[in-house]
Amino acid sequence: MEGRQMRLKEAIETGAARVGVIGLGYVGLPLAVAAARGGFPVTGFDVDPSKIEKIEAGRSYIDAVPDAALVESGVTATRDFTRLSDCQVIVICVPTPLDEHRAPDLSYVESTAETIARHIRPGTLVVLESTTYPGTTEEVLAPILATSGLIPGDELFIAFSPEREDPGNTAFNTRSIPKIVAGASPEAGALAEAFYGRVVDKVVRVSGTRVAEAVKITENIFRSVNIALVNELKLVYDAMGIDIWEVIDGAATKPFGYMPFYPGPGLGGHCIPIDPFYLSWKARGFDVPTRFIELAGEINTQMPHHVIDRLRAVVDRDSGRGLNGAEILLVGVAYKKNVGDMRESPAMRLMQLLDEAGAKVAFIDPHVPVIPPMREYGQYEDRAATDPATLAPGRFAAVLIATDHDAIDYAALTGLDCPIVDTRNAMARRNLPLDRVTKV
Known part of the structure; x- marks a missing residue:
């Protein structure tokens, strides 16, 4: 195991790695709190100032996250994306809507990746959780992150882990729902597995990011068709x-x-x-x-x-x-x-x-x-x-x-x-x- 990967894995396993969660909505905020409960220091990032103000005041706007749980977690929030440089694990939880022609609108993912590329430091794991088509992590996210000048698999580790939140479902929460993970490289896959292993009860690692992306799409197509x-x-x-x-x-x-x-x-x-x-x-x-x-x-x-x-x-x-x-x-x-x-x-x-x-x-x-x-x-x-x-x-x-x-x-x-x-x-x-x- 190379030096940077080894140091990042150790930081993850000990809970010393700072986690940055970008997008503090129905997916991002519960994940941020779950990561904090897993022992990580967590900084949340969002462009919406009202969300930042509420989090800093200890007021949750998501039913799945009670105020007391938010305060207890110690999650902080900011609009200052330069602070991404402090994070060793960055998780992207931004929307992926359709445009007026029912084509994928990846503008939120792309702009987020560009922001990360400007501030990321060597030895960082970046995970995309936003639902998307098979190939997005490799074809869209990775090339943008590569503009940072960091070498994927050596200085930069890229993974995909689809969110599985179900608002209003009291039987399951972020921690209890099994987590699909995959890396763009074996090294990234191992790091993502180690990270989520501290956050959720069960991690299911699959062979590659395209498979992981297809898993989430398949789950939702199954429901849509039925x-x-x-x-x-x-x-x-x-x-x-x-x-x-x-x-x-x-x-x-x-x-x-x-x-x-x-x-x-x-x-x-x-x-x-x-x-x-x-x-x-x-x-x-x-x-x-x-x-x-x-x-x-x-x-x-x-x-x-x-x-x-x-x-x-x-x-x-x-x-x-x-x-x-x-x-x-x-x-x-x-x-x-x-x-x-x-x-x-x-x-x-x-x-x-x-x-x-x-x-x-x-x-x-x-x-x-x-x-x-x-x-x-x-x-x-x-x-x-x-x-x-x-x-x-x-x-x-x-x-x-x-x-x-x-x-x-x-x-x-x-x-x-x-x-x-x-x-x-x-x-x-x-x-x-x-x-x-x-x-x-």
Whole structure:
């Protein structure tokens, strides 16, 4: 083992290596706290001054990280990226969205890599955690880091380890979720394995970064395709007068060969609506079609339109009017239950479609008091939720349940004297009256 690798490995194994985490969102902040609990001194980096201020004040903005855990961790935060030179392990946790043509937008990764290259010192491990297509670490990240003048595998060690965060999941956390790791070189792979071995309970090392990148893409494609399948089945069974939710509950009793997936108003979150298209884009360069992936994307993208069509029919049947001028109560705007995460939330697409139809939209969400800044739907930024205590019978033409938070008083919705369109089977699961409920 060469000198720099040996010294870095020793610093990692003893917990002396300072860890820098770039991007303090839903992935980066939990990782920073987990690394600190693993015994490392941790500095977090972000361009958002509000995040820095909150962390320095001991206030967490991520549900998975309680204030007490943040304070106890000792994680510090800064916008001063020159301090990357103090770090011997640097982990990149920045967004990888799609552009308007559904092509990968790696601008955050690229700009972050350029910043690291300006400040990195010899004997540093750099790990990319952002989800991306196979080949990104070798083809995009490594060449940019090489502009530092450091020699990969000798002075600079590059690895990939995909994040597996699941906001709102109380059964698993950053430490308990097995971690896939791979290095761009055997030396980097060994160092990444040693680092994450102190941070998480189980490390699974694979042969190379392309494999590790493909692992994460495969996980999300699996979910995307199966959600699309059950969304399509929902349309088919609805036409036949069959309750898809009862079908799924029945099928889920089989103890082998079946895994339940559930329909909804569209896909949300930071992974499933985006990541499959990364592989589709990459596959086109090899002249390989990705029909399942693209069809799943089409089906899931169309679900908000289906929901609004059904809502329009329900309102017309109940009051003899369409959506134009009708006031609709949208229940839940986060992308999944029991979190305030708004990334790619289908509820925002529903809100946009309702606006385009001329409806007036109010929303309630115990986890989202105010709609935050988003890459899309900027027109809704700072729109405040309605106080549930002010809801009155006769005000709304319909209620549309988009996100089934546990903290919502669903029984109170039945007292609003209007039809309820339920995309999450929330009313039936709570054994509430269904005489004015339409499952969609």
